[in-house]
Amino acid sequence: MRCAICGKRFMSGCKVSHSNHHTPRRVEANIQKVRAVVNGRRCRIQVCTSCIRSNKVTK
């Protein structure tokens, strides 16, 4: 999933065990479906919560 405003997707990294074994992992961005006003019309878009909090979407 991708944020419709900033394009944020996920952070990738490694799960590191105590024996220093690295396993790839990804942390998804906190993306919510919101009803927002886009180009004067209401529609449902998928937006990350940092964009919602910083008022980049008009509800």
Ligand SMILES: [Zn+2]
């Ligand atoms: Zn965003």
